[in-house]
Amino acid sequence: MQNPQQIQGVSLESIAHEFGTPVYVYDGEKIVEQIETLQKAFSSVPFKIKYATKALSNLSVLKLIKNAGAGIDAVSIEEVKLGMMAGFEAPEIMYTPSGVPFEEIREAVDLGVIVNLDSIPLIREFGKTYGGSVPACIRINPHILAGGNHKISVGHVESKFGISIDLLPEIVEAVNEYGLKIWGLHVHTGSDIYDAEVFLKGGNVLFEAAMQFPELKFLDFGGGFKVAYKEGDPSTDVMEVGRIVTKAFEAFCRKYGRSLELWIEPGKFLVSAAGLLLVKTAVVKSSTTITFAGVDSGLNHLIRPMMYEAYHDIYNLSNPEGKLEKYNIVGYICETDTLAAHRQLPEIRPNDLLVIKNAGAYGYSMASNYNSRLRPAEVLVWQGKAHLIRKREEFEDLTRNQVLIEI
């Protein structure tokens, strides 16, 4: 894997200089390339990408994704609104909530987005309220255990997501009772799924269930493509997934008697590798067995290493030719905050800039103010120029909504 000094001709050092550190940097061209790769992989069928907004929800990134021809999947009403603000038309937005109050469903319907129903009580409430006047999608739990980590496996039998495929007769009964118009069926089995066959397995569950719903317009295969996090790391062969899934899908459509749209909801695949977190070394210190490089960031900005034991490749931008040594790269949060352990890197000196790779997905979108720290700026490199797309937070942002009472 490469350790770039620049993105589209813009040096990372100049970005750090202009916008300060820590800073998230996204390569817009890379995001567009990923969209084009998927469009190619699924080109033989009517195909739609519904980008999983939760991976990275900056308005400018959403707008770029919209212009590249994708729609979005939103998991909160706020993401629906962000999508609309970025320019998506309501029908391009799928709303996939997980056990939310019905008022939120009502709000989504009022906005005109399609709602993905994830429980039988919700199907009934939706049916009672709208009957067949508002089309909807149903999220099926396919009982498939897949994904890179137990926290991101969401399609297995004990997962809270969707409606168990075993309950298909009850789903059909509720749909028929209220005359619901079901336009789509959906599965999403998890994240970091390497094996192309898993997507086919999920598809087979959809194909079988679909025969019970005569008014379908699309089948949604969810997201979860695995990306490479380090040298030699396997990643999902999306051309292979495209080949086997479209072939099975075409056979299904013949059986169904009509051509449907095939939807997928990639998050990580579109934005993970396109994003970097650029940090500065504050301190280098050694204990008996290990040398720590402490940086001006931490789990408040990138929680994936501590939350999912995720591996993020890191390189020393300032001293690429330095003598190799072993480091634990740690954040400044008062809590075990290891961004990377036992990494061989060129000598790290105070003030060296380090680049944390694959930070585009679930980086900024999971960032917090823990330890009363400020969230970093976001920069999008687009058409050879670095654009600030979110300002670094200031101290006032921490206190803005607080009420200091008389005590």
Ligand SMILES: *Cc1c(COP(=O)(O)O)cnc(C)c1O
């Ligand atoms: C998170 C999520 C995705 C995206 O998962 P990735 O692993 O980032 O591709 C897709 N669909 C739904 C419903 C999700 O919750």
